[in-house]
Amino acid sequence: MSQKLIFRDIDEPGLNTLDVYRARGGYGDVLRKALATPREALVNDLKASGLRGRGGAGFSMGMKASFMPKGQMDKYLVCNADESEPGTFKDRELMQKNPHLLIEGMVIASYAIGATKAFIFIRGEYAEQADVLEAAVAEARAAGLVGDRILGTDHSVDLWVHRGAGAYICGEETALLDSLEGKRGNPRLKPPFPANQGLYQGPTLINNVETLATVPLILELGADEYAKIGVEGSTGTKLVSISGNVKRPGNYEIELGTPARELIYGLAGGPEDGREVKLWFPGGSSSPVLTKDDLDLPYDFDTLAKAGSMLGSGAIIVVDDTNSVVDVCLWLAEFYRHESCGKCTPCREGTNWTVKMLERIQSGVATPMDLDIMASVQTQIMGNCLCVLGDAMAMPVGSMVEKFRDEFEEHLERARMANPFAADEPPSDPALPLVQGALV
Structure with a gap:
C-alpha cells in the first residue's frame, strides 16, 4: 500500500x-x-x-x-x-x-x-x-x-x-x-x-x-x-517491524490485510538468495510460529488468529533454513525464563523446565520422551498464569514442537550420536509429567 x-x-x-x-x-x-x-x-x-x-x-x-x-x-x-x-x-x-x-x-x-x-x-x-x-x-x-x-x-x-x-x-x-x-x-x-x-x-x-x-x-x-482502509475486523494501517533473515529489515507501514508474502519478500526483500523461509513469527516472539506454507495469508488480526497464531505487536521475525529450530526454541525459552517475575508457579517452574528439556536435547542426553514432556509442560502453562508471560513462551514453543517434530527428533538423534557420554545419562524421570501436573 x-x-x-x-x-x-x-x-x-x-x-x-x-x-x-x-x-x-x-x-x-x-x-x-x-x-x-x-x-x-x-x-x-x-x-x-x-x-x-x-x-x-x-x-x-x-x-x-x-x-x-x-x-x-x-x-x-x-x-x-x-x-x-x-x-x-x-x-x-x-x-x-x-x-x-x-x-x-x-x-x-x-x-x-x-x-x-x-x-x-x-x-x-x-x-x-x-x-x-x-x-x-x-x-x-x-x-x-x-x-x-x-x-x-x-x-x-x-x-x-x-x-x-x-x-x-x-x-x-x-x-x-x-x-x-x-x-x-x-x-x-x-x-x-x-x-x-x-x-x-x-x-x-x-x-x-x-x-x-x-x-x-x-x-x-x-x-x-x-x-x-484495511479489511473488515482489521481496519486502518499498521506499523510492522520486520527482522531476522531478511535483506531489508526495518519498520514499514502497511494496510492491514496485505498478504504476508508481500511484507516479507516485497518490502523486506526476503532471505538471502538460495535460502527460504523455515518459520516466521507474525507478532513478535510470543506468537505461535507459522511456516513457509502460510506466507500467502492476509496479514490481519482475524486471519492470523484462524491460522493458529496472532498479529500481536506487529513484529515479524523471519527464520530461514540455515537455522536450527532447536536453537531458536532454546533462545526464546531462555528469554522468558529470565523475564518471568516468579510470582506464579506455572510460569516460574514451566519456563525453567522448558529450558532444561531443550538443554537436554541440545547436549544429546534427551530421549523422545523429553519432547512429549516439553509439549505437556506448554499445555499446562497456558491459561494458568496470572498474566500472559508464561503463555508467551508456551505458545511459540508448543507450536515449534508441533510443526517441526521431525527436526527435533533428528537433532536429538544427531546430538546423541555426537555425545559419547549420552548412553551414561539416566533417562528423564518418568514421574516428571506428574510433577508438571502439579503446576496447575
Whole structure:
C-alpha cells in the first residue's frame, strides 16, 4: 500500500520539534475540533473507526474507552511505551522522530475519557527516546498544549514521562501500573480491570504508543473513512517491524490485510538468495510460529488468529533454513525464563523446565520422551498464569514442537550420536509429567 498515515512525515527533518510538527498541521484544527466535541461522540468515533489496540491484544480502543466510568473523579490515561517484545522496534522510531503526534493523541484521548493526569511509561533502555519525549512534553506545556485549559477550553491534563527499569513484565498493563506506583512490577489479579480500578485505584485507560498516535489521524480522516482502509475486523494501517533473515529489515507501514508474502519478500526483500523461509513469527516472539506454507495469508488480526497464531505487536521475525529450530526454541525459552517475575508457579517452574528439556536435547542426553514432556509442560502453562508471560513462551514453543517434530527428533538423534557420554545419562524421570501436573 502506498498510502501512509502514521509514517507519512516520519523522515521530515526536525519533526520532533514543536515548530516543525505544527507546520505540518499538528495541534491544529483536529485538536480544536476534538476538544469541542462531546466526549461520548469522540468515543463513538473511535468505536466506528474499528481501531484495535496495536500493542498486542488487539482489543477495540473505543470499546475500552467506553468502559471508563462517567462523571467527575480522578481518572488516568497511561501510554504503554514499554516496548520489550523481542523483534518489536516500531514505537521506538515513532517516539524518537514524531513525539508530538503521540502527545496530541494523548491530549485527545484524555479529553475523551475525562482524565486530567496522563503518563508515558517508557522502557528503561530507551534513554534517547525518553529524552526526546521529555523535551517535546516541555515544548507542548510551554505552548499551552499540555496543562491547564488547553487551547482556552475547559480541558486540563498534565503529562509526565516515567522511565522504567528494563523489565519485560512491565509490558503487561497491571505490572506496569504497579511499577508506575513505585512498587515491584508484578501482575495484578483481574478483575478488577484497570478501567474500573487501575493507577492509584482510580479508573485508568491504558493503550500503547502506536494506538494513541493513531487517534489524531482517525479524526483527521473521519472515522468512516479510516474504517474503509484495511479489511473488515482489521481496519486502518499498521506499523510492522520486520527482522531476522531478511535483506531489508526495518519498520514499514502497511494496510492491514496485505498478504504476508508481500511484507516479507516485497518490502523486506526476503532471505538471502538460495535460502527460504523455515518459520516466521507474525507478532513478535510470543506468537505461535507459522511456516513457509502460510506466507500467502492476509496479514490481519482475524486471519492470523484462524491460522493458529496472532498479529500481536506487529513484529515479524523471519527464520530461514540455515537455522536450527532447536536453537531458536532454546533462545526464546531462555528469554522468558529470565523475564518471568516468579510470582506464579506455572510460569516460574514451566519456563525453567522448558529450558532444561531443550538443554537436554541440545547436549544429546534427551530421549523422545523429553519432547512429549516439553509439549505437556506448554499445555499446562497456558491459561494458568496470572498474566500472559508464561503463555508467551508456551505458545511459540508448543507450536515449534508441533510443526517441526521431525527436526527435533533428528537433532536429538544427531546430538546423541555426537555425545559419547549420552548412553551414561539416566533417562528423564518418568514421574516428571506428574510433577508438571502439579503446576496447575
